[in-house]
Amino acid sequence: MGLLAYGDTGWGDELFFATLMTIAVALVAILIGFLLATIFASFKLSKNKILNLIGAFYTTVFRGVPELLVIYLFFFGGSGAVMYVAKIFGYSGYIEVNAFLTGAISIGIISGAYSTEVFRGAIQSIQRGQFEASEVLGLEKKIYYIKVIIPQMLRLALPNISNVWQITLKDTSLISVTGLVEIMRQSYIAAGSTRDPLFFYSFAAVLYLLLTFLSMKLFNRLEKKFSKGF
Amino acid sequence: MDLVIESLPKLLNATKLTIELTLISLVFGVFVGAFFAVLRTSKNKIFYYISYYYSYIFRGTPLLVQIFIIYFGLAQVEWIRDSFLWIILKEPYSCAILAFTLNTGAYTSEIFRSAFETINKGILEAATGLGLNKYYLFFKIKLPIAIKQSLPAYGNEMVLMLKGTSLASTVTLLDLTGVAKHIISTTFRPIEVFIVAGSIYLLMAFIIHNFIKFLERKYDYESK
Numbered sequence: 001m002g003l004l005a006y007g008d009t010g011w012g013d014e015l016f017f018a019t020l021m022t023i024a025v026a027l028v029a030i031l032i033g034f035l036l037a038t039i040f041a042s043f044k045l046s047k048n049k050i051l052n053l054i055g056a057f058y059t060t061v062f063r064g065v066p067e068l069l070v071i072y073l074f075f076f077g078g079s080g081a082v083m084y085v086a087k088i089f090g091y092s093g094y095i096e097v098n099a100f101l102t103g104a105i106s107i108g109i110i111s112g113a114y115s116t117e118v119f120r121g122a123i124q125s126i127q128r129g130q131f132e133a134s135e136v137l138g139l140e141k142k143i144y145y146i147k148v149i150i151p152q153m154l155r156l157a158l159p160n161i162s163n164v165w166q167i168t169l170k171d172t173s174l175i176s177v178t179g180l181v182e183i184m185r186q187s188y189i190a191a192g193s194t195r196d197p198l199f200f201y202s203f204a205a206v207l208y209l210l211l212t213f214l215s216m217k218l219f220n221r222l223e224k225k226f227s228k229g230f
Numbered sequence: 231m232d233l234v235i236e237s238l239p240k241l242l243n244a245t246k247l248t249i250e251l252t253l254i255s256l257v258f259g260v261f262v263g264a265f266f267a268v269l270r271t272s273k274n275k276i277f278y279y280i281s282y283y284y285s286y287i288f289r290g291t292p293l294l295v296q297i298f299i300i301y302f303g304l305a306q307v308e309w310i311r312d313s314f315l316w317i318i319l320k321e322p323y324s325c326a327i328l329a330f331t332l333n334t335g336a337y338t339s340e341i342f343r344s345a346f347e348t349i350n351k352g353i354l355e356a357a358t359g360l361g362l363n364k365y366y367l368f369f370k371i372k373l374p375i376a377i378k379q380s381l382p383a384y385g386n387e388m389v390l391m392l393k394g395t396s397l398a399s400t401v402t403l404l405d406l407t408g409v410a411k412h413i414i415s416t417t418f419r420p421i422e423v424f425i426v427a428g429s430i431y432l433l434m435a436f437i438i439h440n441f442i443k444f445l446e447r448k449y450d451y452e453s454k
Binding site for chain 2: 060061063064065066067068069070072073075076077080166170171173174176177184187188191195196197198201202204205208209212213
């Protein structure tokens with residue numbers, strides 16, 4: 001247990017902050033994903049064929065290509081793009097882009113592809129009558145979306161959003177290949193310096209289990225809250 | 231464009247390993263999944279909890295952690311290095327397959343379990359009423375229905391496993407992603423390589439998708 005001591009002698013504090021980093025990346029990623037999902041779900045539901053195609057392309061590519069490959073694209077591609085711009089200004093050294101942003105954006109884009117399907121499914125499963133009734137009642141479009149459609153959508157989408165969150169949380173472990181010090185990277189460093197990989201990787205597994213367990217509890221409570229009245 | 235033509239043979243060559251890892255893990259995974267799905271229906275509390283926690287742990291942690299524990303972690307234990315297990319655990323190839331199999335097995339067991347649980351009770355009552363024996367009931371009634379019900383979810387799992395094999399590159403194996411990363415890090419041209427390697431993955435996912443569609447039609451008794 002000395003290995004997990006808090007402070008200079010153990011890895012407890014390092015792993016604690018690494019866990020916070022994992023949570024932070026996952027949260028930023030899923031929010032980026034929601035943003036993209038709102039756009040692409042509306043593309044997929046639009047009557048415009050070209051928008052449909054763009055939406056289908058996005059979800060097919062980012063759900064069909066391995067996460068690691070997407071991360072490499074953004075990791076190497078991101079610094080490549082920045083270096084290209086720097087060259088114009090006369091700097092030709094190697095520049096590394098922020099690992100947090102690269103990670104959050106690449107995981108966010110993948111997460112968004114899953115969320116798009118969730119949002120689309122949820123909107124489609126709301127009965128047409130709800131839209132019609134709101135219109136007949138003379139509600140403004142903004143109001144009936146906020147007061148009528150979205151609350152129903154959330155209730156239907158929550159179990160699936162919970163799944164997307166679990167996927168996103170676990171995918172963040174892959175960002176460790178870019179050097180961002182989250183749970184996996186910190187365990188790798190600790191395992192290397194103490195020569196005890198079994199202990200540290202198992203501890204990492206426990207941390208992930210704890211995170212997935214706690215988020216499941218949270219989502220169950222939210223589901224209960226949003227099912228009020230059904 | 232030059233890079234695309236130059237890298238394509240290398241990437242196609244690496245695809246062989248990706249296909250190999252995917253197929254072997256899926257085949258083993260079906261058996262592991264079926265085994266734990268049966269344990270889960272057991273009335274024995276111990277068997278039930280073994281299956282429950284197996285699936286809980288492997289579905290609740292990232293695949294990367296599982297590979298690292300198996301490849302880097304277990305190698306550190308002395309008695310494992312002295313035992314016959316070392317034949318499996320000293321090679322990154324077999325470690326990767328072990329990790330993939332256990333991972334897909336956990337998801338597969340859940341798919342099978344829910345497929346068996348959702349079989350219409352009336353069908354089973356009708357079958358018992360007709361006097362069919364247990365063997366007949368399982369192989370001719372329960373199993374075909376369960377297979378049909380688990381097909382869509384299992385198709386997704388196959389694609390997830392295909393993508394999961396990309397993690398083999400983290401334990402030094404040169405699968406499609408491993409080779410793609412190598413080319414990217416030596417040429418610094420990620421976009422071209424991503425398009426080629428990504429297209430190969432999408433093509434494989436497309437084949438899996440159509441294979442499942444074909445099986446779904448084959449097992450579709452209701453509309454025949």
